[in-house]
Amino acid sequence: MAEENVAGSSGTGRWRIIALVAVVVLVVAGIVWWRTRGRESTDDAQVDAHITQIAARVSGSILKVAVDNNDAVESGAVLVQMDPRDYQVAVDRARAELADAQANAMAARTAVPIAQVETRSGVSTASGGVVEAEAAVSGADQQIEAARANLVSAQARQREKEATATKAARDVERFRGLVQKDEISQQQFDAAVAAADAARASTDAAKSDVTAAQSAINVAEQRARQARGAANQAHASLANARTAPQQLQVTQAKASAAEARVQQAQAALAQAELNLQYTTVRAPTAGIVSRKTIEAGQVIQAGQPLLALVDLEDVWVSANFKETQLKNMRVGQPATVAVDALGKEFKAHVDSIAAATGAKFSLLPPENSTGNYVKVVQRVPVKIVFEKGQDPDHRLRPGMSVTPTVNVR
Numbered sequence: 530m531a532e533e534n535v536a537g538s539s540g541t542g543r544w545r546i547i548a549l550v551a552v553v554v555l556v557v558a559g560i561v562w563w564r565t566r567g568r569e570s571t572d573d574a575q576v577d578a579h580i581t582q583i584a585a586r587v588s589g590s591i592l593k594v595a596v597d598n599n600d601a602v603e604s605g606a607v608l609v610q611m612d613p614r615d616y617q618v619a620v621d622r623a624r625a626e627l628a629d630a631q632a633n634a635m636a637a638r639t640a641v642p643i644a645q646v647e648t649r650s651g652v653s654t655a656s657g658g659v660v661e662a663e664a665a666v667s668g669a670d671q672q673i674e675a676a677r678a679n680l681v682s683a684q685a686r687q688r689e690k691e692a693t694a695t696k697a698a699r700d701v702e703r704f705r706g707l708v709q710k711d712e713i714s715q716q717q718f719d720a721a722v723a724a725a726d727a728a729r730a731s732t733d734a735a736k737s738d739v740t741a742a743q744s745a746i747n748v749a750e751q752r753a754r755q756a757r758g759a760a761n762q763a764h765a766s767l768a769n770a771r772t773a774p775q776q777l778q779v780t781q782a783k784a785s786a787a788e789a790r791v792q793q794a795q796a797a798l799a800q801a802e803l804n805l806q807y808t809t810v811r812a813p814t815a816g817i818v819s820r821k822t823i824e825a826g827q828v829i830q831a832g833q834p835l836l837a838l839v840d841l842e843d844v845w846v847s848a849n850f851k852e853t854q855l856k857n858m859r860v861g862q863p864a865t866v867a868v869d870a871l872g873k874e875f876k877a878h879v880d881s882i883a884a885a886t887g888a889k890f891s892l893l894p895p896e897n898s899t900g901n902y903v904k905v906v907q908r909v910p911v912k913i914v915f916e917k918g919q920d921p922d923h924r925l926r927p928g929m930s931v932t933p934t935v936n937v938r
């Protein structure tokens with residue numbers, strides 16, 4: 530009987546212990562539930578920051594590397610100095626080409642107003658020359674006609690004088706026989722001889738007049754030929770003057786082309802000066818130098834990565850929450866971030882929620898239209914921003930594992 534009482538007491542004690550443990554478990558579970566209700570947490574999160582990849586803008590040889598890994602630099606600090614001599618030569622050449630283009634443009638601009646003046650005066654001057662030349666041709670033709678008329682008159686007078694001289698010579702011969710027979714007086718004979726001499730002189734004078742008239746015709750014809758040549762030249766000058774507007778357009782086009790070459794030379798000089806500036810690589814922002822892959826004396830190419838610059842002034846958390854955790858999550862909700870490396874929590878808040886799941890941005894997004902579909906809970910990136918002033922020593926570094934907890938109540 531006593532043994533049965535002992536056994537009963539032992540069984541009752543075990544049940545009491547079990548009941549006590551169950552109560553403790555329920556109390557702890559209740560406390561955990563109470564403390565975690567309205568909160569969403571994930572351990573798939575890490576610290577992020579702006580990491581700027583510094584690359585060369587031009588190729589060349591490195592003279593000096595002014596920083597080393599983990600150095601803190603300010604914005605605008607010199608990171609790498611390249612050999613600038615080749616690019617300085619290019620700048621000098623571009624400046625010389627610009628000066629040459631500017632000189633040519635100035636000469637072209639000066640030619641435009643000259644061409645404009647010539648255009649306005651050329652046609653009127655050439656027209657006046659044509660009128661004068663045509664008048665000269667007309668006058669020469671009139672001189673030729675007058676000379677020919679004089680020639681005809683002189684020839685008529687010559688024939689008349691020659692007839693008179695012939696008659697006078699015949700009278701002398703007839704009177705010679707008569708005077709010998711004393712049929713006429715010596716005085717009559719002498720008068721006939723004098724008349725014959727006078728007729729011969731008149732004939733010689735008439736011949737001279739004919740020769741002079743013929744010479745005048747030759748001179749007039751020569752002047753006419755010269756006048757026609759001048760008229761032809763005047764017509765050619767007039768035709769050339771009438772093309773002056775087109776020539777002015779050509780001159781203006783040359784001036785515009787010269788201006789365009791100036792602009793090209795200015796652009797080439799600006800590019801050469803930029804390339805010279807690019808030989809000095811400066812920090813675009815303040816940060817910490819990381820992944821330096823270059824040394825002095827190394828020859829690099831344009832676009833080649835040189836180092837990375839990590840900005841620790843602006844860090845945040847990229848947390849990948851399950852899609853089932855986003856039901857009550859909103860922008861602006863408070864959060865805490867437990868940092869494994871530092872062993873402390875930081876205050877933060879939800880800044881933004883990604884527009885798509887991480888799988889949609891993967892190299893090979895899932896294709897569910899094949900029919901081989903397995904439902905997998907997706908994760909959506911959420912950006913959580915730290916409250917200001919909690920990390921003055923910049924101990925938070927990109928890539929650190931963290932556990933953010935968002936209060937979604």
